[in-house]
Amino acid sequence: MVDASRGFVKDGNKNRLREQDIRKIVDVFNQQLVIPHYSRLVPISEITKNDYNLNLPRYIDSQEIEDIQDIEAHLQGxxxxxxxxxxxxxxxxxxxxxxxxxxxxxxxxxxxxxxxxxxxxxxxxxxxxxxxxxxxxxxxxxxxxxxxxxxxxxxxxxxxxxxxxxxxxxxxxxxxxxxxxxxxxx
Incomplete structure (x- = not known):
């Protein structure tokens, strides 16, 4: 599964895939690449367990990783x-x-x-x-x-x-x- 929802350019009231966006999708699919927050190989058993629901957030966590601040490092160096x-x-x-x-x-x-x-x-x-x-x-x-x-x-x-x-x-x-x-x- 590929979550390419962020790979586009805004064109008026439409979203358009650029050549590079299409290329990334095709490369990931053809090479079966696993990229955190973008793509994942999902076994049929997992899809079955989810009642065949193909909603991407069930399989790919596409949320941005929060930049966690280390307070101890700030205070003690x-x-x-x-x-x-x-x-x-x-x-x-x-x-x-x-x-x-x-x-x-x-x-x-x-x-x-x-x-x-x-x-x-x-x-x-x-x-x-x-x-x-x-x-x-x-x-x-x-x-x-x-x-x-x-x-x-x-x-x-x-x-x-x-x-x-x-x-x-x-x-x-x-x-x-x-x-x-x-x-x-x-």
Missing amino acids: GIPKADIEGLADYWEIYPQLKQELFTPQRDGYLNIKIPTEQVKKYVFEHPEFTEYASAIAQIFNQWWNENLPNLKGIKQGDNPKPIIRSLAESLLTAFENRNLEKNIRS
Whole structure:
């Protein structure tokens, strides 16, 4: 089941699906992707248990996750460990950076080791970050060089949709084996 109720653009008194909205729906369906708050594989037994009612909220919780404030962190300082762990996708790519940035403060809370105003510079100059950025740039440059003739070959009157679709597919294919942010096709 897919709850695509938020993927549209307002067009006067109508809601219209954009190309990207349609693409996401089709990709999720064809690849049987499970995306929290968007799609879910629902077994027939669960539908039967709900008397065959296909009302989406019974199967997909599409409510936005509330940003919970940690009062203890506000009052006593520190960064909640759960907030840091929420960035797990990044720590998979930059595990050493995580260890270098944070130190335990008290149970469940961390402190940042470097001055706040230096964090951006520190991250951008960190070897894990520069190595990853270099690898990504290399993949992109290879993709660019392979697709430049196609881009230069665009003529007046060419239909842009197939060109954009082809370029997007080849770009996604170029990066498919890299650990990027989850749900890149969303």
